[in-house]
Amino acid sequence: MSRSKPRVAFQGEKGAFSQQAVRQLFGERVEVVPCQTFEAVFVHLRDKKVAAAVIPIENTLAGSVHENYDHLVHFNFEICGETNVRINHNLIAAPGVRFRDLRRVFSHPVALNQCLRFFARNPKIQKEPFYDTAGSVKMVLEEKLTDAAAIGSAVAAEIYGGSILRRALEDDRRNFTRFFLLRRPEDARRHLPAARNREWKITLVFSTRNIPGSLFRALSAFALRDINLAKIESRPLRGRPWEYMFYLDLLGHTDDVRVQKALGHLEELADFLRVLGCYPKGD
Amino acid sequence: MSRSKPRVAFQGEKGAFSQQAVRQLFGERVEVVPCQTFEAVFVHLRDKKVAAAVIPIENTLAGSVHENYDHLVHFNFEICGETNVRINHNLIAAPGVRFRDLRRVFSHPVALNQCLRFFARNPKIQKEPFYDTAGSVKMVLEEKLTDAAAIGSAVAAEIYGGSILRRALEDDRRNFTRFFLLRRPEDARRHLPAARNREWKITLVFSTRNIPGSLFRALSAFALRDINLAKIESRPLRGRPWEYMFYLDLLGHTDDVRVQKALGHLEELADFLRVLGCYPKGD
Numbered sequence: 001m002s003r004s005k006p007r008v009a010f011q012g013e014k015g016a017f018s019q020q021a022v023r024q025l026f027g028e029r030v031e032v033v034p035c036q037t038f039e040a041v042f043v044h045l046r047d048k049k050v051a052a053a054v055i056p057i058e059n060t061l062a063g064s065v066h067e068n069y070d071h072l073v074h075f076n077f078e079i080c081g082e083t084n085v086r087i088n089h090n091l092i093a094a095p096g097v098r099f100r101d102l103r104r105v106f107s108h109p110v111a112l113n114q115c116l117r118f119f120a121r122n123p124k125i126q127k128e129p130f131y132d133t134a135g136s137v138k139m140v141l142e143e144k145l146t147d148a149a150a151i152g153s154a155v156a157a158e159i160y161g162g163s164i165l166r167r168a169l170e171d172d173r174r175n176f177t178r179f180f181l182l183r184r185p186e187d188a189r190r191h192l193p194a195a196r197n198r199e200w201k202i203t204l205v206f207s208t209r210n211i212p213g214s215l216f217r218a219l220s221a222f223a224l225r226d227i228n229l230a231k232i233e234s235r236p237l238r239g240r241p242w243e244y245m246f247y248l249d250l251l252g253h254t255d256d257v258r259v260q261k262a263l264g265h266l267e268e269l270a271d272f273l274r275v276l277g278c279y280p281k282g283d
Numbered sequence: 284m285s286r287s288k289p290r291v292a293f294q295g296e297k298g299a300f301s302q303q304a305v306r307q308l309f310g311e312r313v314e315v316v317p318c319q320t321f322e323a324v325f326v327h328l329r330d331k332k333v334a335a336a337v338i339p340i341e342n343t344l345a346g347s348v349h350e351n352y353d354h355l356v357h358f359n360f361e362i363c364g365e366t367n368v369r370i371n372h373n374l375i376a377a378p379g380v381r382f383r384d385l386r387r388v389f390s391h392p393v394a395l396n397q398c399l400r401f402f403a404r405n406p407k408i409q410k411e412p413f414y415d416t417a418g419s420v421k422m423v424l425e426e427k428l429t430d431a432a433a434i435g436s437a438v439a440a441e442i443y444g445g446s447i448l449r450r451a452l453e454d455d456r457r458n459f460t461r462f463f464l465l466r467r468p469e470d471a472r473r474h475l476p477a478a479r480n481r482e483w484k485i486t487l488v489f490s491t492r493n494i495p496g497s498l499f500r501a502l503s504a505f506a507l508r509d510i511n512l513a514k515i516e517s518r519p520l521r522g523r524p525w526e527y528m529f530y531l532d533l534l535g536h537t538d539d540v541r542v543q544k545a546l547g548h549l550e551e552l553a554d555f556l557r558v559l560g561c562y563p564k565g566d
Contacts, residue, residue: 036399037396037399058346059349060349061349061350062345062346062348062349062350063341063345063346063347063348063349064346064347065345065346066342066343066344066345066346067344067345067455108392109391109392109414109415110393113320116319116320129412129413129414130412131392131412132392172350211511212505212506212509212510212511213505213506213507213509215502215506215512215515216499216502216503216505216506217506219498219499219502220499222495222496222499223495223496223498223499223500224496226495226496227495228494228495229498229517231517232498232515232516232517232529233515233516233517234512234514234515234516235343246515
């Protein structure tokens with residue numbers, strides 16, 4: 001039976017690291033829909049212009065992407081999967097251009113600044129700021145520049161037909177971004193794999209009054225049932241001083257009675273609770 | 284008695300939002316030392332080239348700056364203060380340039396992308412990506428551009444002599460960055476104000492084995508003594524699967540016996556514990 005490819009939204013140009021995440025989650029049989037902002041990604045999913053969306057949620061150097069946590073609370077989608085992408089900066093040039101020809105390297109300023117040791121070792125090569133990482137690869141290839149390269153993902157090199165002259169240009173190799181796969185609730189369940197033989201995670205958000213010990217009491221719902229936490233983060237609620245929103249990742253499945261009892265217990269203690277998704281743990 | 288101005292390091296160009304934080308913490312009597320990277324800021328402080336350093340630690344949209352938490356653990360400095368800077372994007376042009384003359388607006392891509400509604404409402408004005416926010420203000424003023432403006436901080440407008448044509452261009456006003464003031468340990472105590480009549484905070488980092496309930500037990504050290512948490516965040520320890528580093532902000536002072544007992548209790552439970560500083564709560 002032949003089916004059309006699912007459409008999947010992400011933020012950025014074609015060849016952005018988010019597209020690498022889409023590939024890890026879906027393989028090749030997918031139609032990617034690049035969006036300019038994170039909000040546009042959520043709106044595309046809400047308006048059924050796409051079947052799924054892939055968003056970054058935290059980076060090991062830069063931290064959690066709070067804007068996307070806020071959208072997760074505001075929109076009503078389910079997290080159906082996660083994947084971790086190694087942020088690997090490649091030096092990409094037009095075919096035939098040799099490393100010794102290079103005098104300029106284009107990329108987003110954040111990417112250029114993550115490769116300072118490369119530029120210190122190669123003082124003849126100038127940093128050239130550009131609007132977008134994948135966009136700089138596209139430009140260098142389209143203009144067929146012979147003295148220039150761009151810094152971008154391996155996916156961008158492939159999409160725009162560039163050759164990779166150097167890999168792993170980044171100063172700090174501990175640079176990973178975690179992405180969530182989102183679907184509308186009515187689609188979520190039928191796309192999830194069977195629960196057995198996998199590790200599962202649950203992501204939820206709750207708020208409590210910030211009286212001393214309120215987080216401690218909330219965590220007792222899980223600790224007293226030997227349910228393990230993978231991540232915790234707090235964030236002040238804007239406009240409501242002394243009230244906090246907590247994001248938790250748990251190891252477990254919402255089909256597990258022990259987890260259901262823990263969530264019921266947390267509901268008694270919290271002012272607000274939303275389970276954002278239950279999904280297979282990424283590699 | 285006349286004293287020379289203290290030298291204070293920060294990351295970015297003159298007029299960066301970090302310089303606004305320096306001003307909030309020190310007033311005008313300070314010599315700022317701009318550095319290219321966060322690591323350079325820490326190295327300047329270690330090598331006694333500056334008396335203090337000011338670093339961003341979290342942004343309400345983008346999250347915690349994990350790189351700086353990592354530097355705080357690696358270098359041996361003390362957090363002596365904090366301040367919150369409203370990230371307010373101003374439209375800055377050369378004196379005499381009118382809003383209706385504008386055809387181009389320069390800034391860092393991140394700043395341009397935080398002002399998309401402004402560009403949607405003003406379709407005649409093109410976004411022009413530039414290397415640095417404060418640097419774009421400097422360039423527009425130095426080149427005396429008559430059809431262009433830059434997006435940057437009010438401090439940048441003042442430093443480079445620009446006039447502010449519009450304020451609060453950003454789409455999302457909930458954009459604040461929290462900064463830490465750091466000193467070498469031998470200098471820290473004599474610069475701190477008296478403890479009375481102020482609220483104080485303590486920032487610490489600890490690790491535990493990730494057995495279920497280990498965080499719960501660690502938090503009991505504070506909850507059982509009615510000590511309140513202001514922030515909590517966890518972060519996996521790279522290369523040590525299932526072990527986590529937790530960052531906590533507490534409300535309290537290390538001179539308080541109750542706090543000392545709580546820290547002693549946490550020390551029993553944690554594999555690693557470091558108090559990074561005790562400082563007056565920022566506004």
